[in-house]
Amino acid sequence: MKVIIAISGGSGVNLGLKILKHLPEDIKRYLIISKNAKTVFKEETNLEIFDDGDIAASLASGSFGCNAMIVVPCSMNTLAKIGCGIADNLTTRAASVMIKEKKDLLLAPRELPYSAIALENMLKLSRLGVIIAPPVLGYYSNPKSLDDMEDFIIGKWFDLIGIKHHLYSRWKVDEIEDKDE
Numbered sequence: 001m002k003v004i005i006a007i008s009g010g011s012g013v014n015l016g017l018k019i020l021k022h023l024p025e026d027i028k029r030y031l032i033i034s035k036n037a038k039t040v041f042k043e044e045t046n047l048e049i050f051d052d053g054d055i056a057a058s059l060a061s062g063s064f065g066c067n068a069m070i071v072v073p074c075s076m077n078t079l080a081k082i083g084c085g086i087a088d089n090l091t092t093r094a095a096s097v098m099i100k101e102k103k104d105l106l107l108a109p110r111e112l113p114y115s116a117i118a119l120e121n122m123l124k125l126s127r128l129g130v131i132i133a134p135p136v137l138g139y140y141s142n143p144k145s146l147d148d149m150e151d152f153i154i155g156k157w158f159d160l161i162g163i164k165h166h167l168y169s170r171w172k173v174d175e176i177e178d179k180d181e
């Protein structure tokens with residue numbers, strides 16, 4: 001399986017990096033960092049990252065054959081561009097390829113509250129089959145730390161694009177497994 005991870009300029013760029021850490025080894029991963037995500041990285045982490053201006057990269061073509069793409073965090077800017085078909089950098093181009101090739105595209109819009117514009121963009125994309133999955137807290141997995149909470153959210157994202165993991169405890173799964181036995 002080939003998966004693109006695109007990090008745009010929303011708060012929480014570390015979540016994108018954490019996804020990379022947790023992806024199973026047999027999955028080929030391709031990382032795109034937006035120019036503005038670079039600024040957020042400087043504010044929120046101590047990493048120096050390259051920008052996504054390379055629209056001639058392999059990922060910009062449907063022929064490369066990626067199975068899934070995750071944009072985490074997805075800024076309202078990147079959401080709006082993807083929603084209206086703008087493909088002016090490697091992230092938005094690769095996202096437009098995923099839509100046209102009907103492959104899994106997961107966007108994790110990070111904003112609070114969402115404006116009506118952002119909600120309209122999300123609805124439009126959702127109707128096209130794009131997975132809209134913001135980083136939403138979950139308590140049933142009994143998190144003890146921010147790390148646990150992030151693992152839960154990343155686990156939910158992996159579920160949505162069919163990646164196996166053990167990042168969180170599923171709701172009543174033990175009970176279901178007991179009944180099956």
Ligand SMILES: Cc1cc2nc3c(=O)[nH]c(=O)nc-3n(C[C@H](O)[C@H](O)[C@H](O)COP(=O)(O)O)c2cc1C
Pocket residue numbers: 007008009010011034035036037039040043074075076077078079110111
């Ligand atoms: C520290 C920091 C945090 C930001 N957080 C968000 C955010 O959570 N959501 C968002 O939509 N934009 C956020 N922005 C603004 C975006 O980075 C800005 O709209 C930018 O144009 C997005 O560009 P991109 O979509 O090409 O990455 C943030 C900016 C900075 C500097």
